[in-house]
Amino acid sequence: MPFVEIHMWQGRSNEQKRNLVAAINAAMVEHAGANAENLQIAIQEYPLENWARAGILGIDRTEK
Amino acid sequence: MPFVEIHMWQGRSNEQKRNLVAAINAAMVEHAGANAENLQIAIQEYPLENWARAGILGIDRTEK
Amino acid sequence: MPFVEIHMWQGRSNEQKRNLVAAINAAMVEHAGANAENLQIAIQEYPLENWARAGILGIDRTEK
Amino acid sequence: MPFVEIHMWQGRSNEQKRNLVAAINAAMVEHAGANAENLQIAIQEYPLENWARAGILGIDRTEK
Amino acid sequence: MPFVEIHMWQGRSNEQKRNLVAAINAAMVEHAGANAENLQIAIQEYPLENWARAGILGIDRTEK
Amino acid sequence: MPFVEIHMWQGRSNEQKRNLVAAINAAMVEHAGANAENLQIAIQEYPLENWARAGILGIDRTEK
Numbered sequence: 001m002p003f004v005e006i007h008m009w010q011g012r013s014n015e016q017k018r019n020l021v022a023a024i025n026a027a028m029v030e031h032a033g034a035n036a037e038n039l040q041i042a043i044q045e046y047p048l049e050n051w052a053r054a055g056i057l058g059i060d061r062t063e064k
Numbered sequence: 065m066p067f068v069e070i071h072m073w074q075g076r077s078n079e080q081k082r083n084l085v086a087a088i089n090a091a092m093v094e095h096a097g098a099n100a101e102n103l104q105i106a107i108q109e110y111p112l113e114n115w116a117r118a119g120i121l122g123i124d125r126t127e128k
Numbered sequence: 129m130p131f132v133e134i135h136m137w138q139g140r141s142n143e144q145k146r147n148l149v150a151a152i153n154a155a156m157v158e159h160a161g162a163n164a165e166n167l168q169i170a171i172q173e174y175p176l177e178n179w180a181r182a183g184i185l186g187i188d189r190t191e192k
Numbered sequence: 193m194p195f196v197e198i199h200m201w202q203g204r205s206n207e208q209k210r211n212l213v214a215a216i217n218a219a220m221v222e223h224a225g226a227n228a229e230n231l232q233i234a235i236q237e238y239p240l241e242n243w244a245r246a247g248i249l250g251i252d253r254t255e256k
Numbered sequence: 257m258p259f260v261e262i263h264m265w266q267g268r269s270n271e272q273k274r275n276l277v278a279a280i281n282a283a284m285v286e287h288a289g290a291n292a293e294n295l296q297i298a299i300q301e302y303p304l305e306n307w308a309r310a311g312i313l314g315i316d317r318t319e320k
Numbered sequence: 321m322p323f324v325e326i327h328m329w330q331g332r333s334n335e336q337k338r339n340l341v342a343a344i345n346a347a348m349v350e351h352a353g354a355n356a357e358n359l360q361i362a363i364q365e366y367p368l369e370n371w372a373r374a375g376i377l378g379i380d381r382t383e384k
Contacts, residue, residue, distance in 0.1 A: 055089025119345025153311025
């Protein structure tokens, strides 16, 4: 612990993911007192047809 | 919030997913008082070899 | 499978939960072809200080 | 989306949580291009007896 | 990684949890080649009113 | 219930998964008193670029 799961759409580059996990790791260490060696982050990516807001699939939305 | 995660096997059509998220959204608004604009649903799909019941993988089961 | 996790704030009554899971179960059977006997739903409830939107905790928001 | 779940031990103060979600929100906006209005974060807190590393419960570990 | 989340009803003793995480840890090391030092297990416990099978809450079921 | 989610890297064979779910099922029945018929296990597999420890992506680590 801690374990952080990020649920987001697919499509970010490895460089974006690299910067994202570094920043979240730093936030967890600074604000939650986490030990970085035991802090793991997992990114779950979803295609637009596997996500909905207000009951409308991502593939059917004009505003995401 | 709310956030609803659906774990199921892969293979539903977009039309099935479209109807499913609409119905779940309606259920959350009616019965849990959710604000649809902040209600998100994510569908995680699994291949049969990544799921088990009673300790037997989906690819090895005759009855799912 | 399927397994449905609902993440929401604490505070709904048992009667609300009863109606909610019945409606979600019906939606999963009708639209996703689920076998109700193997369909499980879990509700995770969070206090307002354990949830944020736009980086602002629920206890600090005026609009939820 | 995105939806971020943080699994950690119980015991952080509201002030720590306040700073933590603000920093994670900023990281998601900057590095993943998230729309903050649709970005939700949930914190799941566990007592030490509900977590293990290397097969040893938190209540039995000397080094966390 | 790996990270294992166990969703179950509340009520197991610490001794049951102790034996459970030891056995799951051993299974992950033996069968999935996991490094125990980086293998974390979290137990999420639910009251009976926060879980349903076949659309019926745990508090309303006679057979669990 | 119970529902067990295993988060791990992709790449295990079906034979490894077969043995893994059998062992975890046995552990849950023996130590947590689970009813195997209602015990489901799901495996979520991640590519190395979707996981980090200590803020460093799996694709950038030399030691996993």
